[in-house]
Amino acid sequence: xxxxxxxxxxxxxxxxxxxxxxxxxxxxxxxxxxxxxxxxxxxxxxxxxxxxxxxxxxxxxxxxxxxxxxxxxxxxxxxxxxxxxxxxxxxxxxxxxxxxxxxxxxxxxxxxxxxxxxxxxxxxxxxxxxxxxxxxxxxxxxxxxxxxxxxxxxxxxxxxxxxxxxxxxxxxxxxxxxxxxxxxxxxxxxxxxxxxxxxxxxxxxxxxxxxxxxxxxxxxxxxxxxxxxxxxxxxxxxxxxxxxxxxxxxxxxxxxxxxxxxxxxxxxxxxxxxxxxxxxxxxxxxxxxxxxxxxxxxxxxxxxxxxxxxxxxxxxxxxxxxxxxxxxxxxxxxxxxxxxxxxxxxxxxxxxxxxxxxxxxxxxxxxxxxxxxxxxxxxxxxxxxxxxxxxxxxxxxxxxxxxxxxxxxxxxxxxxxxxxxxxxxxxxxxxxxxxxxxxxxxxxxxxxxxxxxxxxxxxxxxxxxxxxxx
Amino acid sequence: xxxxxxxxxxxxxxxxxxxxxxxxxxxxxxxxxxxxxxxxxxxxxxxxxxxxxxxxxxxxxxxxxxxxxxxxxxxxxxxxxxxxxxxxxxxxxxxxxxxxxxxxxxxxxxxxxxxxxxxxxxxx
Numbered sequence: 118x119x120x121x122x123x124x125x126x127x128x129x130x131x132x133x134x135x136x137x138x139x140x141x142x143x144x145x146x147x148x149x150x151x152x153x154x155x156x157x158x159x160x161x162x163x164x165x166x167x168x169x170x171x172x173x174x175x176x177x178x179x180x181x182x183x184x185x186x187x188x189x190x191x192x193x194x195x196x197x198x199x200x201x202x203x204x205x206x207x208x209x210x211x212x213x214x215x216x217x218x219x220x221x222x223x224x225x226x227x228x229x230x231x232x233x234x235x236x237x238x239x240x241x242x243x244x245x246x247x248x249x250x251x252x253x254x255x256x257x258x259x260x261x262x263x264x265x266x267x268x269x270x271x272x273x274x275x276x277x278x279x280x281x282x283x284x285x286x287x288x289x290x291x292x293x294x295x296x297x298x299x300x301x302x303x304x305x306x307x308x309x310x311x312x313x314x315x316x317x318x319x320x321x322x323x324x325x326x327x328x329x330x331x332x333x334x335x336x337x338x339x340x341x342x343x344x345x346x347x348x349x350x351x352x353x354x355x356x357x358x359x360x361x362x363x364x365x366x367x368x369x370x371x372x373x374x375x376x377x378x379x380x381x382x383x384x385x386x387x388x389x390x391x392x393x394x395x396x397x398x399x400x401x402x403x404x405x406x407x408x409x410x411x412x413x414x415x416x417x418x419x420x421x422x423x424x425x426x427x428x429x430x431x432x433x434x435x436x437x438x439x440x441x442x443x444x445x446x447x448x449x450x451x452x453x454x455x456x457x458x459x460x461x462x463x464x465x466x467x468x469x470x471x472x473x474x475x476x477x478x479x480x481x482x483x484x485x486x487x488x489x490x491x492x493x494x495x496x497x498x499x500x501x502x503x504x505x506x507x508x509x510x511x512x513x514x515x516x517x518x519x520x521x522x523x524x525x526x527x528x529x530x531x532x533x534x535x536x537x538x539x540x541x542x543x544x545x546x547x548x549x550x551x552x553x554x555x556x557x558x559x560x561x562x563x564x565x566x567x568x569x570x571x572x573x574x575x576x577x578x579x580x581x582x583x584x585x586x587x
Numbered sequence: 588x589x590x591x592x593x594x595x596x597x598x599x600x601x602x603x604x605x606x607x608x609x610x611x612x613x614x615x616x617x618x619x620x621x622x623x624x625x626x627x628x629x630x631x632x633x634x635x636x637x638x639x640x641x642x643x644x645x646x647x648x649x650x651x652x653x654x655x656x657x658x659x660x661x662x663x664x665x666x667x668x669x670x671x672x673x674x675x676x677x678x679x680x681x682x683x684x685x686x687x688x689x690x691x692x693x694x695x696x697x698x699x700x701x702x703x704x705x706x707x708x709x710x711x
Contacts (some may be wrong), residue, residue, distance in 0.1 A: 409621050415613040516624025534628050573632040575639055 118182065119166040120144040121159065123252050124151045127174050135176055138278070143182030144169075149496050153364045159250045164238040170254060171277070174394035181276045185235050188272040195262050196237045197254075197269045199230040200276035205581065214279065218224075218581035219269045221262040221446055223495035225296060225309050226318045229253040229488070233277035248295055256295035263303050266539050271581070293318060304444055315485050316492035319547075322440035330435055330506070331368045331417030332358060335391060335398070335407035336425040338377030343428075343553050344459055351425035352384050357550070358423075359388065362435035362571025371395045372411040376400075387406055405518035405527045408502070412517055420512055424503040424552065427454065431549035438506040438548045441494065442565045449507040449532070451500030452490070454552040455482045462552045463504075464490070465497030465544040466532065471567065473499065476583055496541045498580050501531030503552050509536075514538060525562045526570045533574050604624075609627065612685055623674040630670060 120139045124132050132151060141147045148417075152159065158167075169185055171177055178184075188198050203211040216231055223229065234254050238246060247259040257323065261268045293309050300307045306323035336351040355369055369389045373382065375397060385393055396405055396414045407581075408422050419439050431437070438450045454463040460479045464486070474570040485492050502518070505528070515534040518527045532542055 130611060290653075409618055412619040412621070513621070514624065516626070516628060517621040517623050519629065521629075533632075534625075537628065537632070573629050573636060575636050 118144070118148065119163060119168050120149045120177070121163070121168050121170045121252070122151045123149060123170065123172045123325070125154045125157060125252075126428050131174050135171060135174065138176035138178075139171065141179050142169075142177035145395050157251065159252070161250075164246065168249075169276075170234045170236060170237060170252065172232045172252075172254065173232070173279075175202070176183050176278045176553055177233060178275050181233065184272070184274050186275060188235065188270075188449075192267065192270045192272075194265065194267045195270040196240055196264075197258050198235040198265075199269075199270050200233055200272040201259075202233070202275055202277045202279045203275045204230050204279055206283065211278070213275055214578075215273070215584040216271055218271050218496075219262065219266075220496035220582065221259070221541070222320070222441065222444070223493060224255070224259050224262060225300075225320050226316055226493045227489065227495075228292070229403070230254060230258055231277060232279060234258075251291075253292050253295050255292045256299060259296050260299045260303075263299075263446075265413065268521070285342055287408055288362065289402055291557055292528070307443075310507065314489075314492050316489040319492075320494060322443065324436050325419075325439055328419050328439050329366045329368060329417040330419045330439060331370055331412075331415030332421045332423050333370045333372065333408060333415055334413030334423050335372045335404060335411065336377065337374045337382055338381040339425075341553070343551075349381050349384070352381060352388065354423060354425050354427055354429075355385060355388050361429045361432055365435045367435065368392050368394060368415060368417055370396060370411045370415045371396050372396045372407045374540060375399050389559070393546055403520060403523035405520045407582075409517040409520065415509075418509050420509055421506040422502055423503070424554075426553040427504050428450075428551040428553070429549075430551060431547060434548050434550065435506075437545055438504075441543050441545060442506065446541055447540060447543050448511055448535040449500060449505050450543045450545050450548075451497070451506075452504045452548040452550055453482075453544070453546050454501070454503060454550055457551060457553055460481075462554060463501045465495075465528065465542075465582070466499030466501070467580050467583050468498045468529070468577050469583070470578075471571070471576050472562070473570075475501070476580075480505040491546060494543055494545050494547075495582070497544045497582050498536075498542070498577075499529055500542045500544065502528035502531060503533070503554070504548075504550065511535065511540065521569060524567045529570060530573065616681060616685075619681075620674075620678065623670070623678075626670055629675070 120142070122132065122135045122139065124135070127135070136149060136151070140146060150159075167189065169177075171195070184200070185198070188200070189195070192198060199216060201216055202214045204214045205211050214231075217223070217229055221231070236249060236254070238249060241249060243479065245257055245260050248260065258269050271386075293311070297308050302311070304322075307581070308321050309318050310321050311317065312319045325480070334351055334354060338349065338351060340347060340349040342348075351371060351373075358367070358369075359408045369392055371385060371393065373395060382395060385395070389563045396410060398410060400406065411422075412420060419433065419442065421438065434452070438452060441447050441450050451463065451465070456479070459482055459484050461475075461477045463475055463478075465476050482491070515531070515538065518532045522530055535542060536550055
């Protein structure tokens, strides 16, 4: 094992502090290698060692070497392991900065790995070793992330010490170039491009050419006053999708209750024409069953399950939701939804404790979010069923929505089933719309719904995708 | 022998009806498959959740609950195997019954010339 200190740009006193921390972490002085601006590359001779890399002028926590060895033992397939940090809040006090679980989509834009990272160079390809040789750990993680869900791993222990959160948010333009080289071979047409936000970049993805997207909308044909106007929800939902994605190849499958007014159906026919499929639903309310009935009447190779009280507001909404699904690691995508008053309704689920919740619900939507979470596409533990897009075969494979949960938590169950396939749930920040949920739904959760959910899925103590500072 | 338009239209209506029934049945089967997949995944997860709960409990609690929990685990394993078997059998039976039905034969007869035409086009 060797400890590599990235000393580029550090002063001699800073280097001394880092070196001392490596010794306290358990490394012998002869096992510590300092990379400097004058000698910016790792030597090929280091390829035979496991490497603990210390970045951003941070320090290692005491006895970290033992923790690294334990992590290697616990994750035998891992080629890159990253860990939490201690944030010093006083001379003797510190808090743990917990990092998010490995998130391949988020990693395209954001380096969340932190200052201390373990890498196994002996199992890297030549191109990956080249990335490590120039200490581009961020691009290396992106590359390794394509080789399996257990190749890049988060260890939930603190290995490093930082002075403040911002210390490990370095942005490196050369890393962006390296990531784009990785994308060229793994996901042709995808690229990371600079953007003038605090996230600094965004992912550009091509439109999937052969996509027929079936939009399944369960409805009762109800209306209400929203945004100052009396409206029929399902009609405006369809109208907004058509306005947002006029070039997309779409099919609308509207599953309507028998009581739906005839003029609502006529209006839908006039709006969507041949792309409309109307399916009458005659049974008592069951959201999950309505979705499944809609699915079996659809033809698309992609399906978007959409609540009738969602109103699309961003351009290319459908294209933005479908494009990430070209990455076979992605199981389902969801949108940035706000209430009528503009506050956050959905930016991803948050599973911690007995009751699954929406993260950041009712907070102002016009903000970057902690660690720019509202500015980038990222993995989440779950997504609201009000708007989810997925490949047809994924829906089939998980058996659609659980009809034993007709009202609440069917989306939590849906998300967790997707996770069992090893696929991710990706929240897409650019796909935006209103969700007038409070206008149409009374959110009472029954005890039997809790019990049914937790019979299948254990309660999590914390959400791996929502942490301190996210 | 050629058919007159008057003779053709009842036949066409009958064929259309048969196709509608055929399509509806395929959808029912696909819906049933969704339900069974969901139940399979759910039973597997329930089993794993129970195992974890038993393993996680403290010794005293585990001693109190283990017997009942493992009985439930065994029952679930049995249910899971039965469900797997039943889903295979049911889907196979439904498919066989459907293929033997008049609707299938009529639908098949209607679609066959189209299939042959598609085959000759792709071959050409």
